[in-house]
Amino acid sequence: MTSQTTVEKAPRDPQDSAPAPVKGLRGHPWLTLFSVAIGVMMVALDGTIVAIANPAIQKDLGASLADVQWITNGYLLALAVALITAGKLGDRFGHRQTFIIGIAGFAAASAAIGLSDSIVLVIAFRVLQGLFGALLMPAALGLLRATFPAEKLNMAIGIWGMVIGASTAGGPILGGVLVEHVSWQSVFFINVPVGILAVVLGLVILKDHRAENAPKSFDILGILLLSGAMFSLIWPLIKAGEWGWGSAGTLGWLAGSVVLFGLFAFWESKVDEPLVPLAMFRSVPLSAGVVLMVLMAFAFMGGLFFVTFFLQGVQEMSPVDSGLRLLPLTGMMIVSSPLAGALITKFGPRLPLVGGMVCTAAAMFGMTTLSEGTGTFAMSLWFALLGLGLAPVMVGATEVIVGNAPMELSGVAGGLQQAAMQVGGALGTAVLGAVMSAKVSAEFADNWKAAGIPAPPDPRLEQAAEFGTVPGELAQAPGMTPELVTTIGDVIHDTFMSGMGLAFTVAGIVAVVAALVAVLTKRGENAEAGAGAAHI
Numbered sequence: 001m002t003s004q005t006t007v008e009k010a011p012r013d014p015q016d017s018a019p020a021p022v023k024g025l026r027g028h029p030w031l032t033l034f035s036v037a038i039g040v041m042m043v044a045l046d047g048t049i050v051a052i053a054n055p056a057i058q059k060d061l062g063a064s065l066a067d068v069q070w071i072t073n074g075y076l077l078a079l080a081v082a083l084i085t086a087g088k089l090g091d092r093f094g095h096r097q098t099f100i101i102g103i104a105g106f107a108a109a110s111a112a113i114g115l116s117d118s119i120v121l122v123i124a125f126r127v128l129q130g131l132f133g134a135l136l137m138p139a140a141l142g143l144l145r146a147t148f149p150a151e152k153l154n155m156a157i158g159i160w161g162m163v164i165g166a167s168t169a170g171g172p173i174l175g176g177v178l179v180e181h182v183s184w185q186s187v188f189f190i191n192v193p194v195g196i197l198a199v200v201l202g203l204v205i206l207k208d209h210r211a212e213n214a215p216k217s218f219d220i221l222g223i224l225l226l227s228g229a230m231f232s233l234i235w236p237l238i239k240a241g242e243w244g245w246g247s248a249g250t251l252g253w254l255a256g257s258v259v260l261f262g263l264f265a266f267w268e269s270k271v272d273e274p275l276v277p278l279a280m281f282r283s284v285p286l287s288a289g290v291v292l293m294v295l296m297a298f299a300f301m302g303g304l305f306f307v308t309f310f311l312q313g314v315q316e317m318s319p320v321d322s323g324l325r326l327l328p329l330t331g332m333m334i335v336s337s338p339l340a341g342a343l344i345t346k347f348g349p350r351l352p353l354v355g356g357m358v359c360t361a362a363a364m365f366g367m368t369t370l371s372e373g374t375g376t377f378a379m380s381l382w383f384a385l386l387g388l389g390l391a392p393v394m395v396g397a398t399e400v401i402v403g404n405a406p407m408e409l410s411g412v413a414g415g416l417q418q419a420a421m422q423v424g425g426a427l428g429t430a431v432l433g434a435v436m437s438a439k440v441s442a443e444f445a446d447n448w449k450a451a452g453i454p455a456p457p458d459p460r461l462e463q464a465a466e467f468g469t470v471p472g473e474l475a476q477a478p479g480m481t482p483e484l485v486t487t488i489g490d491v492i493h494d495t496f497m498s499g500m501g502l503a504f505t506v507a508g509i510v511a512v513v514a515a516l517v518a519v520l521t522k523r524g525e526n527a528e529a530g531a532g533a534a535h536i
Contacts, residue, residue, distance in 0.1 A: 027207030032147045033156050035201040036140045037163045039103045042194045043133045044164045046110070048171030049178075049187050050075075050126075051308075056184035063119040070123045073238050078130025080422040081230045085223050087138030087415025088275055092218065095142035095411060096208040100199055102136025107195025114185040138414030143206060145402050145414075151345060154399050158341025161394035166334050172308070172323035180320070222275035225264040232257035233423065237430040245434055276412055280405055286413075288520035289400035292353065293420035294427070295514035296360070296393045299507040300386075302428025303364055306436065306500045313468030314372050314493050328380040332387025333394075340392035348523045349400050352392035357515035359389030364508035368501040372493050389511075393518075400521045428510075432503040439499035440465050447491045453484070461492060468496035 025031060050071065058068045090098040109128040116122045140160070148156045178186045236243070236253035243249045268274040281287045311322035343352050363386035370379065398417050405413035444465050448457040464471055470489040474480065 025205050027147065028205065029147045029149075029152070029156070031205045032143060032207070033159060035198065035205045036099070036143055037160060038194065038201060039099065039106075039136055039198040040140050040160065041163050041167045042103070042191050042198065043106060043137060044167035045171050045174070046106075046129070046133075046191065048168050049175035050171075052172050052175030053179050053184040053187040056179050057119070057122065060184065061117075061119045061122065067119045067123070071126055074123050074127040075130040075133075076238070076422065076426060077231065077234055078127045079134050080234045080419060080426070081227050082131050082134035083138060083419040083422065084226060084230075084276060084412060084415035086134040087142070087411035087413070088218075088223075089135065090139040090142050090411035090414075091409060094208040095139040095146070096202065096206040098411075099136050099139035099143060099206065100202045102132045102134075102139060103195050103198045103202065105132030106136065107191050107199075110188040110191035110195070114188040134415075134418075137418045138411045141398065141402050141414030141417065142411040147207070153403065154345040154395065155338060155341040157398050157402075158338045158344075158391075158395045161340075161391065161398065162334050162337035164394070166330050170323070170330060172326070173320060176318065176320035176323055219268075219271055219273060219275040222264060222267055222271060225260055225267060226275060229257050229260035229264055230419070230423075232260055234426050237426045240430050240434065276416075277409065280409065280413075283404045284520055285400050285522045286404040288517050289397045289404070290416055290420045292357075292393065292397045292514055292517050292521065293401070293417060294424035295510055295517065296357070296390070296397065297421045297424025298428035298431070299360060299364060299511040299514065300390060300428070301425035302432040303367070303504055303507040305429050305432070306503055307367075309467050309469070309496075310370060310500060313470075314496060325376065325379060326383060328384040329387040332384045333391050336388050336391035337395055340395045344392065344396050344399060344523075349396035349521050350519065353396040353400075353518035353521055354515050356389045356392035356396070357511050357518055359385055360393070361389075361508045361511035361515065363389060364504050364511055368504045368508075370500070371497060393514075396518075396521070399523075403523065428507070432506060435506055436499040436503050437466055439502045440495050443498055444491070444495045447495050451487050451491050453487060453491070461488065462495075465492045465495040466499070468493060468500075 054068050054071060057063060057071065086098070086102075106129055109125045109132060113122055113125045113129070116125060141157075144156050144160060145153065174190075175187055178184075178190065232253050236250045236257075240250050265278060268276060268278050307326070308322060311317045311325055317325065340352055340356070363382050366382040366385065370382075401417045401420075402413045440462065444462045445457050461471070461474075470485075470492055474485055474488065
């Protein structure tokens, strides 16, 4: 043990830490990146493509609104709860094996969903998808960290981030085409050939890397405590809109998560081989990177949630057309991610991260100016600026977290990065949704009265204003005239736009805070040298 610690603390020569030159296919860095990207693309695409299929699933299987919500929530819960544990599995048993199992399981679960004839089976297999997705995402980062030399890691993570960004934003477009022209089942069946390709590439190309001081035991109690804490945090965020933020249920679950996180931290400080060595968080850059990912996902995912309703509700676009309107965001992320990797390699992550969050904040504040009459050019400007801001953050924060962790904990670090995104996204959607709901409740009745509508406001129409969508059956209501339908539609849209503007303002403020946090980040140059510190 002593000799091992001495090696870990020895000054690091960059030549020593670089992977040995590779001949042939197995272990080739760029082929490894290609193989990993295929699998990651499948999971990232699935995150948004399914949303387009939900209405068709609901109609075909006769599901309730709550059932349809669980198609997404079940996947989110499983993913968020299992990510860090899955990263530890990769550190313990090898990232190559974990990645391939994750890909195969994800594809198999996708096929099972496509063959399901009940909403209960769809939800159950979506949970299974989330568990297998949790296996492969941290393993992908662990493989990149072990395969690429330090001077090329940022570029690799940049391309990795580009694939995730493009797949996430491209999901609504592909999903719209498949649902409209094939079936909702095709949204899931498409994962099967992609998964088979990814497994074959993984078996041929990926090389297993094991750190000398990789964990030999497994912290079962730590897994249970962390899983319970993550569940207790994500569950009330999902249900807060239904329960209310001040309800006993919401506050009770959140309090329970705090208790469980506290018990987890206490246990981790006592166990010999902890699930998440708390000494990792002595690294200020790593901790700042985790916080930054939470804040970035809060602003991005929470804000983007309203953009889709704005495009499809207020501007009355089809799912395919709304996806096409987001192409400036996708395109800018595709272009900017590799460039961000090059900039971070040359100048370090701090300046690109601060600049990225400033651009993100500017885009969020800019989107408060959107209106029913906003044209394509103005929307494209703000979407492109958002993509420009997100790219360096996706790349840089990932490098800061994974790069500042010891090599034998790269899977845990990858799990932390992904878990931070899931928590931030859930928190952003829940909090900004509550902001929107409160603003709509405060203004709808006044807007209704100001429009001169004689009848009292209908609570169902107030609920419609939270989504910016005029109900199709409104025109068939007794006593309804075309003029009155137009007036009520204006009230719904105006109220929605006011709520969305406030939500984007909050998202912009969060992005400004994230820019300040980004000042604390730095390059993970001494990750391997600091490996021993995580065990002291």
